[in-house]
Amino acid sequence: MKVLFAGTPSVAVPSLDVLVSGGFDVVAVLTRPDAPIGRKRVLTPSPVAVRAAELGIPVIKADRIDDDARAAISEVNPDVAAIVAYGAIIPPAALAIPKHGWINLHFSLLPAWRGAAPVQHSVINGDDVTGASTFLLEAGLDTGPVYGVMTESILPTDTSTVLLDRLSHSGAVLLAQTLTGIESGMVAAVPQSGEITLAPKLGLEDGHIDWSRPAHGIDRRVRGVTSEPGAWTVLAGQRFKVGPVALRPDIESLAPGRLLFEPKAVLVGTGSHAVQLGEVQPAGKKAMKAVDWARGLATKEDVVFE
Template sequence: MRLVVAGSPSAAVPTLASLAESEHGIVRVITRPASPQGRKRVLTPTPVSDEAERRGLAVLEARRLSEIENELLPLDVDLGVIVAYGALVREPLLSWPRLGWINLHFSLLPRWRGAAPVQHAVIAGDAQTGATVFQLTEGLDEGDWYARLTTPIGAHRTAGSLLDELSVSGAALVCDVVDQLASGTAVARPQEGAVTLAPKLSRDDAALHWSESAETVHSRMRGVTPEPGAFTHADGQVIKVLDAVIARDAAPLPPGHLRRDGSRLLVGTATLPLELVRVQPAGKQAMAALDWARGLPADQFPVFA
C-alpha cells in the first residue's frame, strides 16, 4: 500500500523505520517543524525528520496538517499512520486516505486517552500498560481498535523506559495491522470499559508531595521521568529527584525530613521513607544523593517541601 506516516518524537521512529523496511511504500512523512532545544536553544529537527531524511524519504513539516492540506490531498494514498504527531487530524484529511488513518497509542484504550498515557498510567499506580492500534476518528482516541499488547509496569520502571519498550513492540503491532488492512483481513472492535484521560503533563505535575504515601510519591517520580522531571524544594532551591526507591526496611521519618542511614540518604513520606539515589541540585550536575548530602553542613539537612 501507499502510506503517509505522521509522527514527531523518538517514540515514533521505530514505526517509521519498520514501515520503511516493509513491502509498503511511504509517499510522505509528516512531522512537526524544527524547534529550539537545550540551553543554547539550537534549532533541532524532530527525531522522525532525522530518520526520514536518513532513509531518503520525502518530508513535510507542519504544526497542523491543515497547513499542508493542498500538498497532501492530490496524493494517491491508501492509508495514513500516525504516532505521536502532536496535532489532530481533521476533515477533509481525516477521510483522504482510501482506508483512513490508524493510530498507535501507548495505552490500553479506552484507559488513558490523551497526550501522556504512559506517564499517567505510572503515576496512577496501574499494574500494566500497553499499546493499541486503532482507527482514527474525530473524537479523542475514540475509534475502534485493531490490535493491542500489554506489558507490566512493575515497581521500578519509569515512564521513559516503558515508552522506549512500547515504541519498539508497538511498531511491530502497527506493521501487522497494516498488512492485515492490505489483505482485507483486519477486524476492528469497539472500545469497551471506563474512559480515563491523560492530558499533557505540566511542570506542576512533577512536584513531589512528601505528605503523601511512599507508593504515591514513588509512582509520581517514575511517571514524570525523564520529562518533565520530578522535583522538590530545599531551602528555596529546586532539587531534581532523578532516582529513588522505597526503603521498606527503614524506620519512619516525618514527611520531607532527611536522614543519613549508613550508606543511604532517606527522606520521609506519610508512610515509609524513600531512599534518594540520584539528585540534581539547582545549577549543578546530576550526582549521587549521598554525595550531595556530604556537601551540606553536618547535621543541618534541609526539609524538602
C-alpha cells in the same frame, strides 16, 4: 499500499523503521517543523524528520494541517496514514484523504488512558499492565474503533521513559501487523468498550513531590514523571530535582520531607515509611548521586524538603 507516516518524537522512529523494513511504500513523512533546542535555541529537525532524511523519504513539515499541508498530503495520494505521536489534531478534511483512513498507534489499552500522556498516567496510577492499541482516528480524542492491541507488564522499577521505549518497539510491530491486515482485508475495527480514563498532558506542577503522601505513591509519581516533566521538591527555597527512589519500609519514624543521612544512603520521610534517594540535581548544579551531594553539605542537621 502507499503509506503516509505521521510522527515527531523519537518514540515514533521505531514504527517508521519497521514499516520501511517491512516493505511498505512510505511515500512521505508528516512531522512537526524544526524546533529550537538547547540553551542556544538552535533550530533542530524532529527525530522523525532526521530518520526520514536518512531513509530518503520526502518530508512534509507542518505544525497544523492547513490548506498547504492538506494539499501536500493529497499530492502523495496515500492509501492509508499511520500516525504515532505526531502532535497536532488531524481535521476532518484531512482524515478523509486516505481511503483506509488514519491508523493511530496509541500507547495504552484503550479506552484506558485516552490523551497525551498515557504511559505517565499508567505508571503514576500503579497499573500492573499497559500496552498499545491501533485504532481508526476520528474527530474525538482517541475514541475511534480499535484494530489491535498488545500488552506489556509494568515493572516495579519502570520509569515512563523506559516503559515508553519498550512500547515504541513492540507497538511498531503491532502497527505493521495492523496495516498488513487492513491491506488484506483480514482485520476489522471494533468499537471501544470498558472503563474510560483520561491522560492529559503533564505540566511542571505534576512533578512536585508531596512528601506527606505514602511512599508507594511517591515512588510511582517520581517514576511516572521521569524524565518529563521531571520530579522535584524544594530545598531552601529553590527547586531540587529528584530521580527515582527506592522504598525503605524499615524506616517508619522519619517525618515527611525530613532527611536522614546514612553512611551509604540518603533517606527522606513520607506519609508512611522512608524512601531512599538515587540521583538528585540541586539548583544550578549537575545531576549527581544523592550520597555525593550529601558529602558536600555544610551541615546535615535539620535538612527538610518542602
